[in-house]
Amino acid sequence: MASVDKYSILLPTYNEIDNLPIIIWLIIKNMNASGFSYEIIIIDDGSPDGTLEAAQQLQKIYGEDKIVLKPREKKLGLGSAYIHGIKHATGNFIIIMDADLSHHPKFIKEFIETQKSHNYDIVTGTRYKGTGGVHGWDFKRKLISRGANLLTQILLRPGVSDLTGSFRLYKKDILEDLIKSCVSKGYVFQMEMIVRARQKNYTIGEVPITFVDRVYGESKLGGSEIVQFATALLYLFATT
Amino acid sequence: MTKLMEWIFVAGALGAIWLALLTNKIENIFVKDYYQLLLFSPIIFIVLFGIYALIIVLYRVFTFNNCNEAADELQKEIQEAKVDLQRQGFYFKEH
Numbered sequence: 001m002a003s004v005d006k007y008s009i010l011l012p013t014y015n016e017i018d019n020l021p022i023i024i025w026l027i028i029k030n031m032n033a034s035g036f037s038y039e040i041i042i043i044d045d046g047s048p049d050g051t052l053e054a055a056q057q058l059q060k061i062y063g064e065d066k067i068v069l070k071p072r073e074k075k076l077g078l079g080s081a082y083i084h085g086i087k088h089a090t091g092n093f094i095i096i097m098d099a100d101l102s103h104h105p106k107f108i109k110e111f112i113e114t115q116k117s118h119n120y121d122i123v124t125g126t127r128y129k130g131t132g133g134v135h136g137w138d139f140k141r142k143l144i145s146r147g148a149n150l151l152t153q154i155l156l157r158p159g160v161s162d163l164t165g166s167f168r169l170y171k172k173d174i175l176e177d178l179i180k181s182c183v184s185k186g187y188v189f190q191m192e193m194i195v196r197a198r199q200k201n202y203t204i205g206e207v208p209i210t211f212v213d214r215v216y217g218e219s220k221l222g223g224s225e226i227v228q229f230a231t232a233l234l235y236l237f238a239t240t
Numbered sequence: 241m242t243k244l245m246e247w248i249f250v251a252g253a254l255g256a257i258w259l260a261l262l263t264n265k266i267e268n269i270f271v272k273d274y275y276q277l278l279l280f281s282p283i284i285f286i287v288l289f290g291i292y293a294l295i296i297v298l299y300r301v302f303t304f305n306n307c308n309e310a311a312d313e314l315q316k317e318i319q320e321a322k323v324d325l326q327r328q329g330f331y332f333k334e335h
Contacts (some may be wrong), residue, residue, distance in 0.1 A: 021330055025321035050333055061328050101314065133305025146300045150293060156243055210310035238244045 006037040007112065007169075008091035012081040013042060016099045017049045024058050027105040028066065034109040041068045041085045045075040078189050079179050086176055094170045100214050103167040107209050111169040114205045121174045121202035124160060124194060125167035125209035132162075132208030141221060148229060152191075155237050158198050160206065163191040164229075167209055174202055187225070188232035199240045258282065 009027060013020060024040065031038045044052045052071050059067040070088050072081070086094060095111065097103040103125065111123045126132050128149060137145070152163055164187055170178070174197070181200075184192040197204060241249075260266050261278060271278060322332065 017333060021325050021332070022318050022321045025325055026317060054333070057330050061325070061330060101318075104310065104314065128300075131305065133307040133310075135307040135311040137304075139301065142301045142304050143297070146297045146304070150297055150300075154293075155247075210305070210307040212307060212311045212314050237242075239242060 005093060005112075006039070006091035007031075007093045007095055007108070008085070008089035008172075009038060009040045009095045009097065009108075010082060010085040010089070011040060011042050011097065011099045012078060012085070013044045013047060013051050013055075013099045014075060015047045015049045015051060017047070017051045017054050019100050020051055020054050021058060023099050023101055023105070024062070024067065027108075028062055030105040030108060034112070036109070036112055037091075039066060039068055039090060041070055041089060043081045043085050044069070044071040045081065046071070046073050077185055079182060079185075082175065082179055086172065086179075089172065092172055094172050094175050095168070096170070096175075097167045102211050102213055104210065104212070107167070107207060108169075110207045114207050115169055118203065118205055120205035121171050122194070122197055123169040123205040123207060124162060125165050126160075126162035126206045127165060127209060127211045128161040129206060130208035132210065134211045134213065136213035144221065144226070148226075152233060155233060156195060156240070158195050160194050160198065160204055162206070163194050164188070165209075165211075166190045178202075184232050184235075186228055188228050191229075191232055192236060195236050195240050 009031075011020075011023070016023075020042070027038075027040055042055045044055060052069070055067070055069055055071075059069060068088060070084060072084060082094075082096065093112075093115070095108060097105070097108075107125060111125070114120065115123045127134050128146075134142070134145075149161075149163070152158070153161075156163075166187070168190075177200075178193050178196055181196050182189060182192045194204065257266075258278070258281065261268075261271050262275075264271065277284075326332070
C-alpha cells in the first residue's frame, strides 16, 4: 500500500495500567496488518498507578518509532493533552481514541479508508448508526443516551449521529484549529469539537463502531455529567 | 445565524401567522369553522411532537445494538495480548 500519509494515534492516559498494554498490543496488531504508516503518542498525566512505567516497557518492546512518550506532570484536561500530543506528532493525520478498551483499534482501518474515499477533514466513529452499538449499558443508560442524542439532533441539527464519541480521525491542521476554537472541558469537549467543525464547514464522515464499556475500571454517568451535557447543549445552541 | 436565532425566527413567523388567523386579520372560512382547533393547535402540535419523540427514543433504545460479539471477541483478545506481551518480556504489575 503506497501512501505518504502517516497516522499519529494520540492516547491520553490517566491510571490505565491494566488497559494500556492491551490497547497498545491491539493497535500494533491492527495497524501492522493494515499496512498504513503510524505512531502512537502516549500522553500520561502523572498517573499514580504506574501507567508511565508500563508505557516505557512497551516502548522497549515495540520501539521508539512506534511508541512515543510525552508525559505531563499532572492532569491538565483533554484539549491540552491533544495540543501537547500534536506538537510532537509526525503524522499528517491524528487519530484520537480512549485507552480504556472501549474503542477497538480494528476500526482505524475503516476510518482511514472512509477518509480517503471522500477526502474528509474528519471521520468520526458512531455508536448510533448501522452496525454500531454499545456493550454494557442498561436500559436507563440507553434511555438517557438516546434521549440526549435526539434532543441534540433536534436543537443543533449537527449532521453527525454521535456527538460525544471520542474515537475520531482528523487532518492535523484541522484538529489544531478546532481545539483553539473550543472552550468546553470534559467529555462535552468532543461535542463542541464536532459542532464547531460543522459550523466551519469541515467535511465529516462516519464509521459505525462498537463501544465496549470499560472492562477494567468503572465508567460513570452521574448527575454532574448530565448537567455538563445540558449546559454545553444550551451554550452551543446559543453560540453556533 | 445561531441555532437559537433560527428557532426564534421560525417560532416568531409561525406565531405571527397563528395570531393573525386567530384575530381574524387573515379572513377565511376555515378559521370560523375550526376556531377551537386553531386556538389549541400549538399545544396539539407540541404534544404530538412529544409523542413522536418518545416513540423514536424508545424504538432506538430497544433496537440499540448490544455488541455482545464485540465484547466476547475483546475478552479473547485480552487473554491473547497478555500471553503474547509476557512472551515478549512485558511485566504485568500485580495489584
